[in-house]
Every structure is written in C-alpha cells, then in structure tokens.
Amino acid sequence: MNAGRGIVWSWALFLPLAVFLLLMMSSAQVYAEVPNAVPPKGDHKGEDVPQPIEFPHDIHAKINEINCMYCHTYARRSKVAGIPPTSKCMGCHSVIATDKPRIQKLTEYWEKREPPPWNKVHDVPDYVHFTHEKHLKRFVFDNEELPVERVSEVCAFCHGEVKNMTVAHKVKPLTMGFCVRCHEANKGPSDCWKCHK
Amino acid sequence: MSLKNILENWSNYRRDREAGGHHEYEHMWGMAIDLNKCIGCNACAVACYAENNLAIVGKEKMTKKQGMHWMRIERYWGEPDLDKLSQSSSQYQEHGANFLPMMCQQCNAATCEPVCPVAATFHTPDGLNAQVYNRCIGSRYCSNNCPYRLRYFNFYSYYESSWPAPLHLQLNPDLSVRDKGVMEKCTFCIQRIRVAKDKARMEDRVEKEAAVIKVGDSTFRAAAGRGKLEDMEFQTACQQTCPTGAIVFGDMLNPESQVRKLWDGHQVSLGKTKQTKQNPEKRGYRVFEALNTDPCVMYMERVREV
Structure with missing residues (x-):
C-alpha cells in the first residue's frame, strides 16, 4: 500500500519536471538554429515605452511574415536601422x-x-557607435547557410522576439558586457575605438 | 587584452622588436607636414574645431592655458637682428615668425600610455594612440607625462556655453561630446578613418594574408583581414582644409602612399632616436626624437634666404 503510493507520488513529481525540461530544451533550440553564430546571452526587463500608435509587430512579422528589412530598410546599409517613413505605411x-x-x-x-x-526603445549612450550594416553583413549576407528570409532570428539576438510583441520592448540588456561577450564568442573586434570614439 | 589572452599567446609577446614585436597592425597612420608651405593661417585649427566638437572655452580660460585646441599653431621668433631692429620701427623680426602646427604625434612608444591607471589610453592596431572618453577617470597623469603638451583636459562642462541653442545642431554626430573630467586629444580623425575602413570591409576590399612589412628600420606584422584602402581615400580635417597643402596624411604600411614616399625621400624612419641621413640637406625631422617616443608625424624644416 505504502509502496504503491510512493510510486504515484514519484510520478506526480516526475511529470511536471519532464515537461519543464522539455520546454527548456525547446526554448534553447530557437537560438541554436542560427548557423555560424553564437547568440549573446542575457535577459533584461525593459520598461514599457508608450507609442502614439500601438504598432502590432506580431501581425506584420509573424502572421503576414513580412521581412524586418522591408520596413527597416536602412539596417543593411547604414549605422541605424531606421523607422520607415509614413509613406511606406x-x-x-x-x-x-x-x-x-x-x-x-x-x-x-x-x-x-x-x-x-515614435519613441525610441533600444537606446545606447551617445559614446557607443553601434553599426547595423556590419553586423548584418557578418551574420546574414556573408553567412551562406542563413537565407535572408530568416533575418529576424539574427535581429532577435539584440532585440528579442519582436514578432511576438505588439510595440517593441527592450528584452536584452544592451550593456557593454553583453556586447563584449558576444564579440568574444563570435571573434569580433576587441579594439575600444571600434565602438567608442 | 585579458590575462587569459596573454597566457595563451605567450610566444607572441616574447617576439623581438626586429620580428615585429607583439602588436599586429592593420595600418600605421602617419603624417608629413611641410613647414615651407605652412603660412600659419590657423585654418587647420578651425577645421579641427568644426570636425571634432571641440569646446570653445573663451578668452579668459584660454589665457589660463585651458584651451581645447587639438591642433594648434605654435609660433616661434628667431634670433632678432639688433642692427636692423634699431633702424626699423617694428619690434618684430623682418621675415616674420616661424610656424609649427602641433597635434598629437601618435607616438609608437607613447609616454602617456603606460601611466594611465585605467588603460583609457592605449595603442590601437592602426598604430594610433587611442583615448577612450567613457573609460577616462580624469587623473591627468597622461597629460603631465606628455612631452609635447598635446592633451587637453575638460575642467568644466562646456556643452551649454560652447553650443547655445541652435548651434548644437552643428555638432558632429559621429563623435561623442566630451563632458567635464575627461582628457581628450587629436585622434587623426578616427571617425573618418572608421568610415573609410568600414566602407572597405563592406565592399570586401580585404587583404587576405598576413605580412611582415619593413618601414625604415622598424618591422611591422600586418594582420590578415585588414582593410585594403587606397591612398588619399579619405583625408583628415586639417589636411582637407590646409590651403597650401602642407599636411599629407596616409598609411605608412602602404609603400605607394604619398606620406611614405615623403618619409623615405627625407630619409626619416620610424623606430630611431636619431636619424642617420646620407644627405644632410634633407629637411625632415621629428619633434623630440631623442626622447624615444617614436612619433608618427614628420616635419620638414623651413628654409629661408638669409
């Protein structure tokens, strides 16, 4: 009697554990898919930034599968990704x-x-000069194993899964440690004057 | 440069100077200034103010030697000819002053680098002497150790007074605006270098193989994957503005570059405390060479008819 109860209890403990572990592994696999890249680690709970219109990223990027660079065109050819002009909307x-x-x-x-x-969500200090085009070149355009259609997985390194949000939230810390750890893992430059000047 | 890196690549750090030392270079930016051509017009200094967001401190602080001019024209008077002075009414010598444009010499053995307590100033793979503003704590040790007096300290916050309301729109966005408590100096227009290098990378103009390059007596190990820039692909602000073309800037590792040809032509080389010239009539020299700072700026002496 007692032994039987023990078995039931151990099963009751094991099931949620197994489900939890499975969830952990599946969430880890989202990042592991991007070839030739080690995604940066770290999470952050950013504050809600109020926007004039609650822009639904999920409808555009997830349901209708519009490429990030259709609206944020400047990402592949300049320092900033840019907000699209209203004419594009x-x-x-x-x-x-x-x-x-x-x-x-x-x-x-x-x-x-x-x-x-629009209000800025992902803001870095003025003495940090981040360049979108070079990161896109390294992870997307020079990366032959990653088709351009999957660019949002690379954007997610620093911006999180924006296609699951309405307006964007800051979910990555974007601190210097966050940048430098990724630069070390992906063999990026370590010269201070690359980013600070 | 972490300790782990040093331990893993220990043999690189043991390399002799003749074999290129422990640095791997991408470029070696150098400058040549012809003092025969310099007319002392200060256009280079003004261009530097415009390009590099230099603070305008005002007359009072300028007299206290707190000016923030990264590029300054030093003025020297020669020995006065007393006979001629007594005849003329002017108190200055007849042929005027000698001018010396003075900016950070980007020394290869910089005196400012080893004394910084927080490593805010260090040597970049471009052969430049970098200053990282957000790391600087303002100990001013580097400025005291610089024999050229080329480092400038922000004693005050000049943002409000230098660029009142509409003028802040003229600030260069490629460069940070320094606040008080930070040391700053000439960067050889790093923002322009960075734009040119990024452009080369984006166009896949990359040197695939590492090389060992001799510049005069010095040997440099050039890293693989360095950008391949053309000579005069970009200019520094002072060079661009100089009306007489006295300033020449370029990559010393490129044997075709104009600056390298000037250095070689004037028999001045890096890595020496005293130049050995076959032809003593060559005008090239470096300032305070005997201190073994190994500066990257060569001046060409002014020649006058007596």
Missing part, C-alpha cells in the same frame, strides 16, 4: 484594413503631413 494601408482605429489614426497623421512621434 500608407503604401499598404491606403487599401488594407482602413476601417481599423489604429489605421485611421495613422491616416490622420498622413493627412496632417506629420510623422507619428
């Missing part, structure tokens, strides 16, 4: 989903000829 949204309140608000800005006053 209106390119689709003069036709698509015009009855939604968020789109109507966007159209108001468009008719006023004003850009929506």
Whole structure:
C-alpha cells in the first residue's frame, strides 16, 4: 500500500519536471538554429515605452511574415536601422484594413503631413557607435547557410522576439558586457575605438 | 587584452622588436607636414574645431592655458637682428615668425600610455594612440607625462556655453561630446578613418594574408583581414582644409602612399632616436626624437634666404 503510493507520488513529481525540461530544451533550440553564430546571452526587463500608435509587430512579422528589412530598410546599409517613413505605411494601408482605429489614426497623421512621434526603445549612450550594416553583413549576407528570409532570428539576438510583441520592448540588456561577450564568442573586434570614439 | 589572452599567446609577446614585436597592425597612420608651405593661417585649427566638437572655452580660460585646441599653431621668433631692429620701427623680426602646427604625434612608444591607471589610453592596431572618453577617470597623469603638451583636459562642462541653442545642431554626430573630467586629444580623425575602413570591409576590399612589412628600420606584422584602402581615400580635417597643402596624411604600411614616399625621400624612419641621413640637406625631422617616443608625424624644416 505504502509502496504503491510512493510510486504515484514519484510520478506526480516526475511529470511536471519532464515537461519543464522539455520546454527548456525547446526554448534553447530557437537560438541554436542560427548557423555560424553564437547568440549573446542575457535577459533584461525593459520598461514599457508608450507609442502614439500601438504598432502590432506580431501581425506584420509573424502572421503576414513580412521581412524586418522591408520596413527597416536602412539596417543593411547604414549605422541605424531606421523607422520607415509614413509613406511606406500608407503604401499598404491606403487599401488594407482602413476601417481599423489604429489605421485611421495613422491616416490622420498622413493627412496632417506629420510623422507619428515614435519613441525610441533600444537606446545606447551617445559614446557607443553601434553599426547595423556590419553586423548584418557578418551574420546574414556573408553567412551562406542563413537565407535572408530568416533575418529576424539574427535581429532577435539584440532585440528579442519582436514578432511576438505588439510595440517593441527592450528584452536584452544592451550593456557593454553583453556586447563584449558576444564579440568574444563570435571573434569580433576587441579594439575600444571600434565602438567608442 | 585579458590575462587569459596573454597566457595563451605567450610566444607572441616574447617576439623581438626586429620580428615585429607583439602588436599586429592593420595600418600605421602617419603624417608629413611641410613647414615651407605652412603660412600659419590657423585654418587647420578651425577645421579641427568644426570636425571634432571641440569646446570653445573663451578668452579668459584660454589665457589660463585651458584651451581645447587639438591642433594648434605654435609660433616661434628667431634670433632678432639688433642692427636692423634699431633702424626699423617694428619690434618684430623682418621675415616674420616661424610656424609649427602641433597635434598629437601618435607616438609608437607613447609616454602617456603606460601611466594611465585605467588603460583609457592605449595603442590601437592602426598604430594610433587611442583615448577612450567613457573609460577616462580624469587623473591627468597622461597629460603631465606628455612631452609635447598635446592633451587637453575638460575642467568644466562646456556643452551649454560652447553650443547655445541652435548651434548644437552643428555638432558632429559621429563623435561623442566630451563632458567635464575627461582628457581628450587629436585622434587623426578616427571617425573618418572608421568610415573609410568600414566602407572597405563592406565592399570586401580585404587583404587576405598576413605580412611582415619593413618601414625604415622598424618591422611591422600586418594582420590578415585588414582593410585594403587606397591612398588619399579619405583625408583628415586639417589636411582637407590646409590651403597650401602642407599636411599629407596616409598609411605608412602602404609603400605607394604619398606620406611614405615623403618619409623615405627625407630619409626619416620610424623606430630611431636619431636619424642617420646620407644627405644632410634633407629637411625632415621629428619633434623630440631623442626622447624615444617614436612619433608618427614628420616635419620638414623651413628654409629661408638669409
């Protein structure tokens, strides 16, 4: 009787443990997939940054599978990734989903000829000069095993899984230790003047 | 440069100077300034103020030697000819002053580097003497150890007074604006170097193999994967502005570069405390060479008719 109860209890303990371990492994596999790259480690709970329109990244990047670089075009050719101009939004949204309140608000800005006053989420100090184009070249365009369609997995190194968010949150610390550990793992440059000047 | 790195690559650190020392270089930026051409117009100094976000401290602090001019024109008067002075009404000598543009000499054996308590100043693979502002704690030890007096300390926060409201828009975004308590100096326009090097990398202009390059008496080990830049692909702000073209800037490791040809032509070489010249009429010299700082700036003496 007692032994039987013991078996039941051990099973009751084992099941959630097994589920937990499986979840851990599956979440780790999301990062392990990017070839020729060691993703940076570290998490951070950023504060909510209020935006003029609650832009749904999930609808664009996850459901409709739009490439990050379709809107953030400057990432592959300049230091900054850039916010798309309102004309790029209106390119689709003069036709698509015009009855939604968020789109109507966007159209108001468009008719006023004003850009929506977006707030910056991923901000580094002024003495840090991060370059998007070189990181994209290293991890995406020079990386023959990674098709450009999967660029969002590389963006997720520093920006987190933005396609599961509406407006972007800061989920990575973006501190110097975070950068340097990744540079050491991926054999990036270690000269101070690469980033600080 | 972590301790682990030093222990793992110990044999590199034991390498003799003749074999290139322990540094691996990508470039070796150097400069040549022809004093025959310099007219002392101060355009280079103004260009440096505009390019590098230098603070304007005002007349009062300038007289206390707290000016932040990374590039300065030093003015020297020769021996006065007393006979001629008594005849003319001017108190200055007849042919005017001698000018010497003075900026950080980017020494290869810099005196400022070993004394920094926090390693905010160090040698980069470009052969430059770097200053990292966010690491600097303002001990001013480097400035006291510099024989050229080329390091400038921010005694105050000059941001508000230097660039009042609309003027802050002229600040160069490629460079940080320094606050008080930080040492700063000439960087050979690192932001322009960085743009040119990044461009070369983006266009895949990369030297694939490592090399050992001799510049005069010095040997440099050039790293594999260094960018392949053309001579005069970019210019420093002072060089770009100089109306007489007195300043020449370039890569000393590139045997085709203009600056290298000037150094070789004037029989001046890196890694010496005293130049041995076959032709003593060659005008090239380096400032305070005997101190063994091994500076990367060569001056060409001014020649006058007496």
